Amino acid sequence: MQLYQQQQIKIHNSLTGKKEIFKPINEGHIGMYVCGPTVYSNVHLGNVRTFMSFDMIFRYLKHLGYKVRYVRNITDAGHLENDADTGEDKITKKARLEQIEPMEVVQRYTVDFHNILNTFNFLPPSIEPTATGHIIEQIELIKTIIDNGFAYEVNGSVYFDVHKFNKSHEYGKLSKRKLDDLIHNTRALDGQSDKKNPQDFALWKKAEPQHIMRWPSPWSDGFPGWHLECTAMSTKYLGEQFDIHGGGMDLKFPHHECEIAQNEAAIGKSPVNYWMHANMLELNGQRMSKTTGNTVNPDELLSGNNKFFSKAYAPSVIRFFIAQSSYRSVLDLTDEGLLASEKGFFRLMDAINLLETLKASDKSTIDIQAWKKACYDAMNDDFNSPILIAHLFDAAKYINQVKEGQASVTSEDLKVLAETINTFTFDILGLENVTKKESGTDKLSGAVDLLIKLRQEARANKDFALSDKIRDELAEVGIQLKDGKEGTTFSVN
Ligand code: AMP
Ligand code: ZN
Numbered sequence: 001m002q003l004y005q006q007q008q009i010k011i012h013n014s015l016t017g018k019k020e021i022f023k024p025i026n027e028g029h030i031g032m033y034v035c036g037p038t039v040y041s042n043v044h045l046g047n048v049r050t051f052m053s054f055d056m057i058f059r060y061l062k063h064l065g066y067k068v069r070y071v072r073n074i075t076d077a078g079h080l081e082n083d084a085d086t087g088e089d090k091i092t093k094k095a096r097l098e099q100i101e102p103m104e105v106v107q108r109y110t111v112d113f114h115n116i117l118n119t120f121n122f123l124p125p126s127i128e129p130t131a132t133g134h135i136i137e138q139i140e141l142i143k144t145i146i147d148n149g150f151a152y153e154v155n156g157s158v159y160f161d162v163h164k165f166n167k168s169h170e171y172g173k174l175s176k177r178k179l180d181d182l183i184h185n186t187r188a189l190d191g192q193s194d195k196k197n198p199q200d201f202a203l204w205k206k207a208e209p210q211h212i213m214r215w216p217s218p219w220s221d222g223f224p225g226w227h228l229e230c231t232a233m234s235t236k237y238l239g240e241q242f243d244i245h246g247g248g249m250d251l252k253f254p255h256h257e258c259e260i261a262q263n264e265a266a267i268g269k270s271p272v273n274y275w276m277h278a279n280m281l282e283l284n285g286q287r288m289s290k291t292t293g294n295t296v297n298p299d300e301l302l303s304g305n306n307k308f309f310s311k312a313y314a315p316s317v318i319r320f321f322i323a324q325s326s327y328r329s330v331l332d333l334t335d336e337g338l339l340a341s342e343k344g345f346f347r348l349m350d351a352i353n354l355l356e357t358l359k360a361s362d363k364s365t366i367d368i369q370a371w372k373k374a375c376y377d378a379m380n381d382d383f384n385s386p387i388l389i390a391h392l393f394d395a396a397k398y399i400n401q402v403k404e405g406q407a408s409v410t411s412e413d414l415k416v417l418a419e420t421i422n423t424f425t426f427d428i429l430g431l432e433n434v435t436k437k438e439s440g441t442d443k444l445s446g447a448v449d450l451l452i453k454l455r456q457e458a459r460a461n462k463d464f465a466l467s468d469k470i471r472d473e474l475a476e477v478g479i480q481l482k483d484g485k486e487g488t489t490f491s492v493n
Pocket of ligand 1: 035036037038039045046047048049050247248249250251278279280281282287288289
């Protein structure tokens, strides 16, 4: 018997706006597709948050015994600068600016992406297909959509006919937009576009002479539209209909809306049973985005070398911080938030590291089975990791109580407690057991924390000369102490 036969997962389906009981198409198997990065620049922490949410979901589904085929693509062509099919291809533009080959851009940032994922202890997906590796599949899809009457060719480019599609299907059902409103809210075409209507989107674009990334097709030498690659690759590897499709909230429209339209136009079926959208990461109250420059790269946060944060944070601390809020909530990345998560993370690790020293008793004063069930219930409820973490903190409290003789557990319960806390902390949340000392990023803070402690002692002894000396001399070497409600913290200038 597999664990999934005992657990019932509910998933918030963006298509219906409801939490629904999850039932895979084929019992015991799950097909999951997540839109991957466009590899034209370093990934920022917002991207990492979205992929981390799906990594945790992948880990939990695997833990339950499902055979999960997890496909996460690499967008290495076709993603234009803006959603209205205008502007340059993001990768081509970068190649032009840096005077290198587009494939050098792709290689550089794919390697960067993989390095970041390794640092944060991600599991690799089952398949990581690229848009450029699936041009033939995309051309075949376009032919089918044209044959079915939902696309038209103009001057070597092919566009999806949204107005015609909407007569027999429902365009906008995922993002809850009505075509009439879209028409109302978009500017009329300026005569430069070949599209019949501004809402139509490109399936194939004819390449201008200077456009380097180009492939032959029945319509022109050109390149595929961005939305098409995901339809081609998801259905190729997961079938015409599959279980879960995920991505960041910003992809709901137009990207995922267009994916649904393409699938329905080509195959006559809605591709996905459960659409999942991860919410945005903000940096000090504003959406993190490459375009606006309000970003912090993982490397900068890990090294402490940035203008936003007072210190460096370990990868598991950042992972823990992200898991402390639901994947569906907006999350604001702040120094206070990270400092609080760091404290909590090390408290949890300290408790886990005590487990081996605990002595079992004849009877349990804690209901370990009820606690274990609560951990599963949290994850079954739309992967509610903050509630799970609250239960892990309960377990940390139990461990400390048993250690101090204020509570007792039988050897059987101790085994269940240890197994369960390890499974959820390391296998499902993907954290790594690092102590404060080992985290490496913490050497400076270790030393400064010691000085902060000495300063507190000096103040307690009314030795203000010494306490001021510590503060002033730290300031001279660029370390500012900040006295606040939560105690003293520091920043490095
Ligand atoms: P991109 O490389 O821009 O296509 O983005 C890759 C993934 O990161 C997509 O699923 C986006 O929705 C997601 N993403 C982009 N910005 C953020 C953000 N600030 N917070 C969370 N996810 C984001
Ligand atoms: Zn996609």
